[in-house]
Amino acid sequence: MDTISNLALGFQVLMTIETLGLCLFGVTVGMLIGVLPGIGSMAAISMLMPLTFYLEPSQALIMLSGIYYGAQYGNSITSILLNVPGTPSSAVTALDGYPLCKQGKAGPAIFITTAASFFGSCFAILCLALFTPVIAELALRFGSIEYFSLMVFGLITASVVAPGSQLKGIAVVLLGLVLGLVGTDITTATFRFTFGYIELTDGITLVAVAMGVFGATEVITNLSRPKHQRAKAQNVGFRELLPTGNDMRQAIKPMVRAAPIGTFLGVLPGAGATISAFVAYGVERRIARDRTRFGKGAIEGIAAPETANNAAAQGSFIPTLSLGIPGDGVMALMLGALLIHGVKPGPQLITENPEIFWGLLASFWVGNLMLVIMNIPMIGLWVRILKIPYRHLFPCILMLVSVGVYSVNNSAFDLMIVFVFTVLGFAMSLTKMSPAPMLLGIVLGVMMEDNLKRAMLLSRGDPMIFLERPISAVLLGLTLVVLLLPLVKMIRGHAKTE
Numbered sequence: 001m002d003t004i005s006n007l008a009l010g011f012q013v014l015m016t017i018e019t020l021g022l023c024l025f026g027v028t029v030g031m032l033i034g035v036l037p038g039i040g041s042m043a044a045i046s047m048l049m050p051l052t053f054y055l056e057p058s059q060a061l062i063m064l065s066g067i068y069y070g071a072q073y074g075n076s077i078t079s080i081l082l083n084v085p086g087t088p089s090s091a092v093t094a095l096d097g098y099p100l101c102k103q104g105k106a107g108p109a110i111f112i113t114t115a116a117s118f119f120g121s122c123f124a125i126l127c128l129a130l131f132t133p134v135i136a137e138l139a140l141r142f143g144s145i146e147y148f149s150l151m152v153f154g155l156i157t158a159s160v161v162a163p164g165s166q167l168k169g170i171a172v173v174l175l176g177l178v179l180g181l182v183g184t185d186i187t188t189a190t191f192r193f194t195f196g197y198i199e200l201t202d203g204i205t206l207v208a209v210a211m212g213v214f215g216a217t218e219v220i221t222n223l224s225r226p227k228h229q230r231a232k233a234q235n236v237g238f239r240e241l242l243p244t245g246n247d248m249r250q251a252i253k254p255m256v257r258a259a260p261i262g263t264f265l266g267v268l269p270g271a272g273a274t275i276s277a278f279v280a281y282g283v284e285r286r287i288a289r290d291r292t293r294f295g296k297g298a299i300e301g302i303a304a305p306e307t308a309n310n311a312a313a314q315g316s317f318i319p320t321l322s323l324g325i326p327g328d329g330v331m332a333l334m335l336g337a338l339l340i341h342g343v344k345p346g347p348q349l350i351t352e353n354p355e356i357f358w359g360l361l362a363s364f365w366v367g368n369l370m371l372v373i374m375n376i377p378m379i380g381l382w383v384r385i386l387k388i389p390y391r392h393l394f395p396c397i398l399m400l401v402s403v404g405v406y407s408v409n410n411s412a413f414d415l416m417i418v419f420v421f422t423v424l425g426f427a428m429s430l431t432k433m434s435p436a437p438m439l440l441g442i443v444l445g446v447m448m449e450d451n452l453k454r455a456m457l458l459s460r461g462d463p464m465i466f467l468e469r470p471i472s473a474v475l476l477g478l479t480l481v482v483l484l485l486p487l488v489k490m491i492r493g494h495a496k497t498e
Contacts, residue, residue, distance in 0.1 A: 003129055010358030013058055014366060019359075022059050026066020027367045031374065033067065034074020035382075044071070045333050057341040058356045062363040064337055068330055069121065069313045069364070072273065073371050076113040076306055077382050081106055082397055084215035089277040089309040091210060091436045096294060096301025098218075103297055107379050108243035112251050112299060113306040114375045116258075120307035121368040123259035124266065124314035129361055142268055144454035145465055149475040150268065151448045154275040156479045157282035158437035166483075168433050176441015177448070179204055186450055199413040206442060208414040211401045212421025213428070213435035219394045220426050243299075251303035254284050262308030266315025273309035273316075278440055280308035286485070295434070314364055321345050321357060 014020065033044045044067050052060035075090035080097035093113065100109040142150070155177075159169030182193045183203035194200040243251070258280035265276040284300045285291055294301050320331040321338075322345075338345055343353055350357045388396075405414045428435050459465035466472045 006354060006358045007129060007362065009354060010360075010362030013355045013359030014062070014362045019059050019062060019363075020366070022055070022063040023066050023363050023367050024370055026063040027070035027370050028374070030067040030070020030072075031074040031371060034071035035077050045330060049333065049337060052337055053340065057338060057343050057353070058359040060337050060341060061334065061356060061360050062367075064334060065317065065360060065363065066367045068334075069310065069367065070371060072310050072313045073114065073117050073375060076117070076302075077110060080109050080113065080302070081382060082215070082393075083218040084397060084401065085210055089273040089305065091214060091439055092277040092281050092305040092309075093302050094214060095281070095434065095436060096296070096298045099295070099297035100299075100302070105297070106382075108247055109302055110379050110382060111243050111376065112247065113302055114372060114379075116251065116255050116303045116306040117310040118368055118372050119255050120259050120262055120309070120311035121314050121364065123307075124263040124311040125361060125364045125368075127260075127263050128314065128318060141471065144451040144458065145469050146471045146475070147268070148448060148451040148455055149466055149472040149479075151275075151444045151451070153475045153479045153482075154279060155437075155441060155444060155448075156482050158278045158440045169437055172428075172433055172435065173437045173441045176438035176443075177445045178441075179209075179438070180442040180445020181449070183446070186446065187453060197413070199411060203446070204442065205405070205409060205411075205414045205417060206439065208405045208417040209421050209442060210439060211405050212418040213425030213438070215397060215401045216418055216422040217425030217429060217435075219397055220422065221429055223394065247299050250299040254280075254300040254304040255307045257283060258304040258307035259311050262311030263315045265308075266312030267318045273312040274440060274443055276308040276312035277305035278437070280304040282482075286482070317360065321349055321360075 014023070029044060029048070045064050048067065049064070052063065055063070072089075075085065076093050076097065079085040079090040079094040080101050083094050083098040085091040085094045097109050097113070100106065155173050156170075159166055159173050180203070182200055184190070184201050185192055191201055258276075261280045261283065262273075262276040265279065266273065281301060281304055284298075284304045285294045288294065288298075288300065316331055317334070320334055335345055338356075343349070343356060401418065402415060405418055406412070425435055455465060456463075466476060
């Protein structure tokens with residue numbers, strides 16, 4: 001009964017013309033920002049935060065959070081249509097979304113990602129409404145030891161995501177980890193692998209890497225392909241945009257499996273949408289009867305990561321609000337917005353400021369519904385992009401990539417990084433290696449190092465601490481299973497042939 005009365009309070013806070021208008025403004029800006037590759041929700045929130053100084057705390061958080069999860073919806077559109085993901089999590093969607101687009105199924109693919117995003121968000125919101133205290137307590141059980149083991153599991157799962165041999169996947173992940181070490185050592189404050197470039201002291205810009213290995217690389221590979229192998233435009237009648245019954249049947253089970261994965265990992269500070277998308281994709285690829293479909297246009301390959309990353313986007317608010325622990329840069333901005341308004345996040349927030357927490361939760365439901373209502377009629381508009389002749393389209397893609405990358409740090413050096421990683425991405429495409437796991441390696445490299453150092457300090461250098469803690473031991477056990485499964489299957493295959 002308490003949950004119902006709390007939700008009633010939340011909808012009471014939300015259901016004013018001003019608050020609903022701010023929610024609509026937030027999700028609309030978020031979706032448009034998501035469609036423009038490279039700019040990202042963090043830049044949009046930073047630019048619009050001054051507007052919130054004149055709003056109530058609940059209204060400020062509702063508008064800013066709308067930008068965040070609205071961008072999650074928009075990110076999938078350019079990933080599917082142009083193979084230009086704006087974030088590492090949407091790079092996973094591009095693995096199967098872009099092949100579907102080349103098969104003339106761009107409309108159904110965008111429709112399924114919209115449905116998956118909505119389902120993942122609703123599942124996470126329901127869990128947050130029912131189990132917030134339990135979830136917050138569970139998140140507190142994760143220390144540096146558990147986080148390190150979780151990241152190891154995430155990286156090994158990412159190696160499974162890569163098409164081809166798992167050895168290639170592990171090599172790409174290790175390359176990402178090495179690239180993640182570029183910058184300033186968080187313990188000693190010494191520069192590492194910067195080669196004298198002051199621009200590298202903060203590390204390699206992730207957006208520049210993603211734009212290089214996906215966006216600009218795709219332009220080059222498309223120009224080298226015959227016309228019939230490029231993404232196909234299709235009729236944009238409403239019937240052609242709808243997925244078939246078989247498509248929906250293939251999507252439903254992955255969505256159901258990915259929603260709890262995204263919700264759980266979203267609650268953990270530092271895990272978030274990126275690991276959630278990789279893990280959900282890896283799970284689907286592991287349990288699939290025919291793994292060769294993945295990377296070539298599998299419906300499960302877009303339904304699972306989109307469900308997971310949107311569930312994680314909602315779940316990431318729990319540690320920020322109830323524990324005062326932001327999981328990433330966007331959540332740190334949300335934390336800053338609350339502090340500016342004199343609201344202190346922490347365990348007392350839900351009891352002392354229930355209108356903020358439950359108003360935000362109610363806005364998630366309404367905001368996600370707004371996004372579905374806006375997105376589905378616009379699918380035809382997005383698909384029409386493919387009707388633009390490629391000789392006109394590819395300069396536009398390169399312009400979007402350049403503007404998006406430059407806008408992150410206002411640095412021309414980042415454009416040089418795009419060039420370097422375009423060359424690397426093209427080389428990887430020739431050798432049939434997927435760059436997506438590399439992005440996860442770059443994201444997690446510094447965090448893994450930080451948590452490993454803390455764990456070693458706690459255990460006084462004893463690595464057995466990772467097996468003595470139950471959660472850590474389970475995660476490492478799962479990692480071992482993921483690593484050994486291909487070997488077991490190979491041995492069985494040899495035994496059958498003999």
